[in-house]
Amino acid sequence: MSSNKKYWKSVEELNDNSSIVETLKQNEFVEEIPTSEFLGDKESLESSSTTRRDFLKYVGFSTAAASLAACEGPVIKSIPYVVQPESIIPGVANYYATTIANGFDFASVLVKTREGRPIKIENNDLAKTHNGANARVNASVLDLYDSLRVKSAMKGGNEILWSTFDEETSAKLAELSAAGKEIVLLTQTFASPSTSKLISEFKEKFGNVRHVVYDAVSESPALDAYEAKYGMRAMANYDFSKAMTIVSVGADFLSDWQGGGFDSGYAQGRVPKDGKMSRHIQFESNMSLSGANADKRVPLTPSQQKQALAKLYSLVVGGSVSTDLPQKIDEAVQKAASELKRAGSNGVLVTGIQDVNAQSLALAINESLGSKAFDPSTPILTRQGNNKAVAQLVTDMNAGRIGGLIMSGVNPMYTLPNATEFASGLEKTELSIAFSMKVDETSSNTQYVGAAPHYLESWGDVELKKGHYSLMQPTIRTLFDTRQFQEALLKWNGNDMSYRDYIKDTWGTGILSGSSFNQALQDGVYVGTIATETENTADAAESTDDSEATPAANAGAAARALAASAQSSGMELQLYTKVGMGDGQQANNPWLQEFPDPITRTSWDNYLTISAVDAKEKGLINEYEATGALNGSYANVAINGQDPITVPVIIQPGQAKGSVGLSLGYGRTAEGLKAEMKTGVNAYPLYQNFDTIQSVTVSPASGMHEFACVQLQNTLMGRGDIIKETTLEIFNTKDKEYWNPIPKVSLNHVETPVTSPEVDLWDEFDRSVGHHFNLSIDLNSCTGCGACVIACHAENNVPVVGKEEIRRSRDMHWLRIDRYYSSEDTFAEDNEKKDAFSGLTGDNGSLGGFGELENPADNPQVAFQPVMCQHCNHAPCETVCPVAASSHGRQGQNHMAYNRCVGTRYCANNCPYKVRRFNWFLYNKNDEFDYHMNDDLGRMVLNPDVTVRSRGVMEKCSMCIQMTQKTILDAKRDGREIKDGEFQTACSAACSSGSIKFGDINDHNSEVAKLKEDDRMYHLLESVGTKPNVQYHTKVRNTTEA
């Protein structure tokens, strides 16, 4: 032995006297393994029915069985119908027209069903109004298959039979009625003629009945203002396609303002035609969808908005108000006023300020302009909630004046700011019933829960606008033992009719005036005659004039009152609803939770948006991890006198200084939600007096919040060729070469356009035969609403991956809508600045300069760009696939053969557009991803024509090849040519603003073929030479100040 070195494994060994070391020298383990404890217990061993030999036998058999089973394919059973319904052919989709009316979203839609299962929501093109299904409506089909729905009537948390429910509630109602106690129906806005009739019958029967309509997110001031002026509780209708100058003061009319549904009209006016397009000026505090689309956006606090509106009124209509707006804003207001005045009847003004004076002013201004876009004669009826009535109800309940409370479609314990008061009042009622799809915050506290069906399982009718009716019909038999509120009313009224017959009856006598009910049901919509009723409204308007002062003076007073009310202390909070979540009733919908907000691009959360300046002042930060994940500090937000709530903060470019924004609809805690869906913070406690504007104090709180943000807040940094944009002036006066040049590369020292064949690395194939699909996206009319994202989700079985995975940038959306900020007022200024860089450092140095560009300025310009697979004719992904899983079809689609893919991910690396998505995990039937694909019910929404991808497979937009193939096959079967417009993708069909168009460019008369020749057309990253089949159309901003 050459060395005496001692090796030791543990310091314990160095201790000579250690007993452990001694023991270990002798034994393998320090302590004896307690085998004797188990084996020594002879009794229990002997009493066990499984002997050692049996155990070995079982193991042997099961192993053998398992290996045998692996050798043979499974036996698959096919069970046909006993009696096949005539309308169902397995493999062929049926479409039904119906209507969503959940109290927040109202739309006429088409429902695609396969083998009797609704699987997708589409737009009903026959509808003249509310025909654009937004992201939430598109996602609503998944709510149907929510496994946490209430499955039968309940009493005190236990399931009961409906017969018991009927017996007990009827008896109690009769008792209350006999005792003369008041019964209150607290419902969502139904806007349903049949339901109104039912409720009046209910009132007749039970006597002391009050019907209170409650909208979670109220439009009460607008209703009050309209009622005062026109004598009817409704909201004025606006058709933005008829407006050339649009001024909005705090109205996010492209999102949910006054019920939403205005974006398609707006988008029509945004596409430059004959050198003209509408001009949109937005005054707002939060960066909203409307603000992002505006030609000129003026950030100002909510209180300044009030003053601005008063001033606008005084400038446009007349009168005087005193305001103390900062000079820059004041100038902007004056310019806006003069533009409005010049536009005259082509102008329109809208406001989202929750103040009856503000709403009256908007009506007065539009009337005085004689605005064509303003239509008070066919008012919108989709919001009917009354703030005062709701407040009164809570008071009455607490005073013990309410005997019975029956609720439907509302969740006041979650959505009321004074939910605790409501709860204590609820305890004082003798009978409380909630009709609800979920055991939610409210229904878990009522005596009875009436399990309500989803709208796809219900009958119904809706009067969306005056005279514009829409019918709701079931597209599937009720999945659970549910009953709709109206059926219950019929039962209580002692009417044996089914609700369907009741509707038919109501329509036959009151609405249809001789037309066929079945035809209306098939169309889903019916437009009645309204000629006589317009006169009535005029009468009503006059009568109000008599009672009060003359309208001008009246409105002038309103303007002064409004300006005077505009005081603020501390920070001003502007509450809003997110495009993806609305009022929060769809919070258990994984599609919507994962839907990234169009502006912040953040999913699975709500947050306090704050301006960079305020954040710095308060020491609030956003930071990025090395992985690109976003973290944000927490802040305490408090209304004076109340406990603060702690909210994570996102620094929002364009947020007005002195204001913060927070979205409603998050922070649900009820048991009807899966754990992952209980995200965010409930902002309803801040929604005091149903006013979206609140004075709050904001102070930093400890800790950092982890966001799931898919795109960071940085700006384009002058890379204008991703989003090409120009101004209307340049567009009208300069050549295409100036504002939309084709990129050039140097070939033999000669600048050659990248589109010319000589510079191309690839050989060109002849694509002139057959179909050649192109997708066209107009950046001008894209409002960023995101309906296409959810439609794509539904059509293509795109999985939901959850917040953690999104944070790792593993989102699976086949279609994303990129949001780009530009730090200057226009992209052109960005470009100029970039071009002016000289050298690395110094005044014009690129180092500092790029740093400046990276800082989103106070008021950046925003552009949305939907990006999906570009289906390049010269696709970089195809050439690098080692197994040829990605290949090109003659019809222009880039095919992805999942069964061939081995998951090398080279294609994703080589894709310049980053549109390929990798299945890092198995997202279906996997408890780690407990979303809809993990339960039998949720999987019913899957599209049977599209493969559900497995782990380790690359996927991407297929240009909805299953849809194009179906169109082709239908035509082949009928033996006819295909007409333009027949080819659709899920996104193009969902796009109600007409931004996304799809078609065959080999059909030279098709719309996309013409769009391809349009001057505004460009391809994304054209300089790469990939020759994409997706066209983009240069964004044109109307910066011309009139």
Add this chain to the structure above:
Amino acid sequence: MKKSYQSLEDNSTNNMIQVIYRRLASKMSSLGLVILLTLSTSLNAQEGDPVKGKQLYNTNCAACHQLDRKMTGPALRNVEARLAEEQGLDREWLNSWIRNSAGMIKSGDAYANQIWNEYNQTAMTAFPTLSDQDISDILAYTAATPPEKDDEVIQQQVVVQEPGISNKLILGALAILFALLAMALVLVRRTLNRFAEEKGLETIEEDKGLPIWKAFVQNQFLVLCSVIFLMLASAYFVYGYFMQVGVDQGYEPVQPIHYSHRIHAGDNGIDCKYCHSSARVSKHSGIPSLNICMNCHKSIYQVAEETQKEGIEEYGIDYNAEIQKLYKAVGWDENEQKYTGETQPVKWVRIHNLPDFAYFNHSQHVSVAGVECQTCHGPVEEMEIMYQHSSLTMGWCINCHRETNVKVEDNAYYAKIHEQLSKKYGVEKLTAAQMGGLECGKCHY
């Protein structure tokens, strides 16, 4: 008899009902023949002619009436006698009923109304053209005594046939023969050796040299060659094994109801798409729902005797019992002739099963391309039990797409693309592959 039946069938392959009707007719006529032969003496005693009556019965009545069984209408055996006995109704009543049943119901005749209500208020078709003599003939036919049930005959014929000398027996005998021969040889050799020893001859031991295996091991080249050969051979078999994993060609599972395509599609010549109607418009060919079966099996409650015999003898299947299984599944009460509402959906075992990632559309192939079902599914009309005829592998699909010309005639969809493509490829007719039928995305999405 058989011949006439076949010719009848040939003319009417498209008309299901007619076929069934005629099958019934042929059955009836054979019954009638028996009656004729056995009861010829009693015939003269009756006023009608049962032979004529049988013809008339088969043309006019058999669609709704059976002699011994309630169908759409009541059983007609001895109808006249029964009416007279039970209701006291005479031939006059019957005549007027047959000629105008609806009129009788309207006139308020008690028994007419009773019958009308009993049979779902469906009035019997009026036969005003039948003469008194015709009706007499028919009634004579119904009054004829039925022949003895020939169950026993069938039973007797089901005796298991004496098998001939089986191959196994021959093989066994041969094996024993060889063993005896080998033993004899060994014995002979031993005896010879003994003789040699006795005679003092030394048996010359051969110089054995190297054993073969050693020589083999020492020859390295040979070893190398053999190893390579063995490896190639095993690779071939392993490849072959893996290539058939998941290929279920010839899969012929036992089905819950023994449904014979041979009888339906073959013997009866029912068009495939009569039952698999969704193949015309859908991606699925569809397993027919049970109400489709009942379109015919409401009246066909048992198969023809020879078919039943054939089933038991050749396939060991009691077809009539299988029809009963159908009735049970669909909830059909044979006696009452109505549905009970208690159904037990049939759990068929699926035979043709493409993986989810492969899209196949029946209507494209059946309606557009006009491909015969048999091209992929094989001679279904000869299959007693359905089995998977083709391999359904991708290679199989692709091959067909390479070889098959697209049917473009009279299809406006193809007009333009065919003209352009055929010019491009310089061919008269385009194959599916040239039309783009080999692109991945056409089937995988």
